[in-house]
Amino acid sequence: MNSQLSMLDILDPPPAPPVRIDRPRYKVTGRAYGGPYDFTIYDGDPEPFELQVRGITCTIGASFGLPTYVTDGPGSLFWSETGFRNFSVRSGWADQPDAIIEMIERFIDAPKKDGNGCGGKLVRWWPLWVRGWQSDLSWSLTYDRAKMWDQWGEERRVEIWAAHDAKIAAAEARMWAEGIDPNEVGKPATHKGKWPIIERKTGA
Known part of the structure; x- marks a missing residue:
């Protein structure tokens, strides 16, 4: 019976894959x-x-x-x-x-x-969620509410802005509750223009 070797028969077998050992x-x-x-x-x-x-x-x-x-x-x-x-x-x-x-x-x-x-x-330094509030408020002060998101129609535009404002208000309420004055946090370094004084809501 005739047999013929291939190149694969004479090459070394591939090395076994490395075993990963996680450090305790x-x-x-x-x-x-x-x-x-x-x-x-x-x-x-x-x-x-x-x-x-x-x-x-x-x-x-x-x-x-x-x-x-x-x-x-x-x-x-x-x-x-x-x-x-x-x-x-x-x-x-x-x-x-x-x-x-x-x-x-x-x-x-x-x-x-x-x-x-x-x-x-x-x-x-401020926690991530506080810096997120800075960015959200800066964004809302920068863009024209009458034009931003108007491509979705008036009803949807109003809904999106309402959700955005609610997110800002929730962060401000949390700051007051945790002893952080939003006015001490102030505006982010990248914000251009005026920054509002944040009034504490009743019950916040």
Whole structure:
């Protein structure tokens, strides 16, 4: 019986696909964003710790760069309006607190260009939903209500604006309820033009 080898018969078999092994991880409770916060820690990484940078207490992580978290509540000063900033560094910084402080101070003092510095000025941080309120209100003040969404017809236009206004009102009520004055939040840096004074509604 004749047999003939093919090229596939003489080549090495393909390697087995790599087996993915997830690093064990666990939760550690620390402080961030004005209250307790659960940090995810990968096995072998240092646990979060607190540092003071120019009088501001922050929590330092050590997974995936050098994440920094604000510890004080909304409206407090930080080097990011989100209350969080991750610095791209190699591992091994967790045992060098003085070097971490120096790096953050350089960022604070660096020119405010392309998000690479604060220009020497710290900013107030606000939760995502508060910054969403800023954007929503700015948007509603920028566009002409009589023309925006008029392609859908008058009835639909009125419905959309009513839903948009209700979203803004709900965020303002939540801010008052949580002790945040919308007038202290103010307008976003990108807003052009006047900004209204927000009156507290009865019962808010």
